[in-house]
Amino acid sequence: MPIRRPTHSLANRPGHQCKSDRVRAMRNTGRWQKVRKIQLERSPLCSCGAPAAHAHHVKPLSDHPELCYSMANLQSLCAACHERHHTEHATDNTRETR
Ligand SMILES: [Zn+2]
Numbered sequence: 001m002p003i004r005r006p007t008h009s010l011a012n013r014p015g016h017q018c019k020s021d022r023v024r025a026m027r028n029t030g031r032w033q034k035v036r037k038i039q040l041e042r043s044p045l046c047s048c049g050a051p052a053a054h055a056h057h058v059k060p061l062s063d064h065p066e067l068c069y070s071m072a073n074l075q076s077l078c079a080a081c082h083e084r085h086h087t088e089h090a091t092d093n094t095r096e097t098r
């Protein structure tokens with residue numbers, strides 16, 4: 001597998017945080033804010049019935065960065081379910097939020 005060098009400043013950061021840094025950077029883009037808003041407007045409720053507060057990525061961005069803005073990969077979750085989801089599925093490097 002060829003190693004793709006990040007061309008931006010994140011390459012200078014120590015450690016192995018590039019994935020989560022990339023995810024964090026993505027979340028600050030206007031494009032993400034827009035996709036997230038559309039998702040929450042389309043599905044304003046969490047599967048538990050509470051008002052959704054998060055557009056959660058079903059397939060984690062750390063594994064599927066190409067699905068970042070894919071509506072098909074989004075799921076509306078309330079804060080509690082989102083937290084639980086990430087707690088249950090988190091293995092040290094696959095978290096997309098927190
Ligand atoms: Zn999430």
Ligand SMILES: [Zn+2]
Pocket residue numbers: 046047048049050077078079080081082
């Ligand atoms: Zn919920």
